[in-house]
Amino acid sequence: MEPLYTMTITCICCEASYSTSRVRPSFKKASNRDTDFCAYYKSEVNPDYYVVRVCPSCGYSTTENGITVMTDTQRKKYYELFGSRWTARDFGGSRTKEQALESYKLALICGGIIGEKERVIAGILHHIAWLYRFEGNEEQEQRFLRHSLEAYVTVFETEGMSLNNAKLMYLIGELHRRTGDASTAVRWFSRVVNDKKIVDAAMIRASREQWQLLREQQSGFLTDEAVAIHA
Ligand SMILES: [Zn+2]
Numbered sequence: 131m132e133p134l135y136t137m138t139i140t141c142i143c144c145e146a147s148y149s150t151s152r153v154r155p156s157f158k159k160a161s162n163r164d165t166d167f168c169a170y171y172k173s174e175v176n177p178d179y180y181v182v183r184v185c186p187s188c189g190y191s192t193t194e195n196g197i198t199v200m201t202d203t204q205r206k207k208y209y210e211l212f213g214s215r216w217t218a219r220d221f222g223g224s225r226t227k228e229q230a231l232e233s234y235k236l237a238l239i240c241g242g243i244i245g246e247k248e249r250v251i252a253g254i255l256h257h258i259a260w261l262y263r264f265e266g267n268e269e270q271e272q273r274f275l276r277h278s279l280e281a282y283v284t285v286f287e288t289e290g291m292s293l294n295n296a297k298l299m300y301l302i303g304e305l306h307r308r309t310g311d312a313s314t315a316v317r318w319f320s321r322v323v324n325d326k327k328i329v330d331a332a333m334i335r336a337s338r339e340q341w342q343l344l345r346e347q348q349s350g351f352l353t354d355e356a357v358a359i360h361a
Contacts, residue, residue: 133157133175134224139183142200143190143208149222150184153177165340166275166304168260176264178257179230182221182237189216191236195250204244211243227261234258248288252281272309279305296322296330300337312344319344 134151141148158177160169171177184191190208200208221233234257241251255278262271282302289295303318322328322337 131156133173134180136222139185141185141188141190142192142198143205143213144185144188146185146187148183148186148220150180151223151225152180164263165336166256166301166308168263175224176227176230178260179225179227179233181257182230182233182254184219184221184233184236186218186220186222188213189219189236189240191233191240192246193237193250193254195253196237196241196246197244200244208240208243212239227264231258231261234261248281248285252278252285255281275305276309279309296328296333299328300333300340303337304340307340307344312348316341316344 131154133153135154136149137152138147138149140146153173153175157173157175158171161172162170169178181193182191183193188209189212221229225233234254237254238251238258240246241254255274259271259274259278262268262274279302282298282305286295286298286302289298299318299322303315303322306312306318307315319337319341322333323341328334
């Protein structure tokens, strides 16, 4: 069985139908995950490459979690700022990593123009950071991790303490840790661990582990420094 299958999408912007490829669920099992949920797959096709659907006719690009209806104002703005300059291109078949990255950047541009939900924007930014991580491009990875962190914080501030925000809080802590802000990371991890209203055992455990990791890194740092002073 082929890992990719085709599905037909109707563009919410220009109403054209087009096909986009998706990865079959049986090929989507992650063999490993980083502590910020970045997944690694055994199969040679990376499901993350096929998250964004790009309309070949008008260029409007989004994910399955994006808005489902577009207002006339949003459409007008989209054509004014981007769509009118789009030249027909097809992202429908299998994608290279460059095309995958481009599809995410298109979704980011489109999402910015039409005012997409912040949670979707955060996810797109986070995925771009992962694509750079796969390539070992640490500078760009860090840049996009910071952008996604800002977007996740906005999501948290807008949604407040709703039921399933333990995962979001953990992730905000973890992205602070990954972008070098240990003290803010600890604040978020300790919130997840100490808030009695949070019952998500997996996120409490993950927050404890990353908090512990920071403690170990910090004590390691102090020891190195002490060694340097006494040398
Ligand atoms: Zn379209």
